[in-house]
Amino acid sequence: MSLDPGLRRALTGYGLLAAASLGLPLLTRDTYYIDVATTILMNLVLTMSLRLEVSTGQLNMAHISFVGIGAYASTLLVMRGGYSFWLTLPLAGLVAAAFALPIGSLALRVSGPYYFLITFAFSEVVRLVFNNFFVEWFGGPSGLVQIPKPDPLRLAGRELTFVGKVELYHLMCVILLLAAAVLVRLDYSRFGLLGNAIRQSDLLAETLGVWVFRYRLVAFVVGSFMAGLAGAFFAHSHQVLHASDVGLEPMVLLVVFTVIGGTGSVWGPVVGTVVLTIVSEFMREFHYYENLLYGLVLILMMLLFPEGLISLPGRLARFLRRGRPAESQAMGVGVAS
């Protein structure tokens, strides 16, 4: 039976992702590697879901705010409400999605650079609220500390604990693989096709009968749900939560990972996140020059591979076939469209 090439690519990619992430603890139990890998997996949930939103042509700078909303919601439900982490994890996603629905409906009324800036303004408002307001709930500038780790889970007569780094890594693995399954499935569907159409020309898509606003809103809410899940994991694995965790800096990193990887494919953010995390770990060697070099790498990568790292194999193949580089088609998604 021959598979549709798109489906085959989706399945292969997903298989590779699952094998790599599940296989890592078999190769090493070194806590440093496990730590870095856990961060990568968490960021993958965030960049892959951000890409879902970018794939409808708009860059949401408030993605990190929904991580924060999920993180604070889960933390407060566990610490104040006494609920189990296994209940608050999905709740964190739902709370984030519940906030995303009205916020997205308002923000998506504008587009291009205005959308970028309204979501940025929103994310700053969220950060400032966590930092300066409702101090008895959100802990003010000193944040929330001593957040409990996920409680043990009884499954088929065995008790699973989530205290060690490897155990937390496995939990993150499961969250990522569930989220990725949804995102890859969405990408390989009518939804993914319409997203692409909207990104290439939202006006044209609209004239062909695509309800652009609704697609963008669905992407926004689904993306925010996943951000909320990642936020809950973040809070309970780090055990410390601070307003700066949901500020501009981590948000900017997510965008960098996503765009350097390439927004044209669902696998772009995966490549970008993994490559850039490894690059920045190596750059720690250079201490003071770390940021300087990282900045240079970003500039060069973007100028040399404007469609992202994910476009490299395709460009290489075209180069080998024709003996010369193919005219690169700009796929830059418009902040300004």
Added chain:
Amino acid sequence: MPIELLIQALLNGFALALVYVLVALGLTLIFSILEIINFAHGEFYMLGGYATYFAFAVFGLPYVPTLGLAIVAVGLGGMVAERLIFRSLRGKALNAFIVSLGLLWVLQSAAQLSFGVLDKSVPRAFSGIIRAGGIIISVERFVVMLAAAGLIAVLYLFLQWSRVGRAMRAVAQDADGAALQGVNIEFISMLGFAIGCALAGAAGGLLAPVFAVSPAMGALPVVKAFIIIIVGGMGSLPGAVLGGLLLGTVEGIGALFFGSAAVNILGFLMVILVLLVRPRGLFGVA
């Protein structure tokens, strides 16, 4: 509340707001010509601050030529940046976002490595205060306000009446159309980028004696500039001035009533409100 207190609060807000308008005008000029948002804009402001520090505080040049030097030096820096990296990014907003972030990190850490992370204080260029009725303003702030207003006026006249300025507006309206009329787009983008950066440099030079100079000093004015151009409308000069004055008013009065912690959030709430009610900004064109 006595009316003097209100006017005093407004005046305090306006002096800084006008300087932030300079930063905002640079951003919006670059945006309208190259269709990209330059996130490293605050770093050009920072370079203007350091140019002023070295020329004025270290080498002892008088303040006015120092300011001219800062403007020219940062403008040239902007020209180089446009030639080397931004030229190929016209209209590719997402790519330009990443590249300008990279530039931000490069410039900021280059400044840290060469000038150190600590604040450098620049001596006052002007001392004394002016009294008018019950209102007091330092000569320094008054000069800063006048200089910023003067630069804004010069920019307005340049864009409105000079041949090159009109070509710039033509490119902002429609780059292809302008090219068909014989406008040299490459030259105009380079010049526009340079002028935009020079304005940021001027702002840095004006505020260097007011605040201290440090590698991270560019972050705050850029955020203010974003608020200003959103409220005023992207690509509009009168809009930016109005947006700046509005921000100054809201912040000045907000600080009076709610304390300085709430002031930051007020600016962003204003942005959200304006975008929802009038997405193009007060003076923006579609």
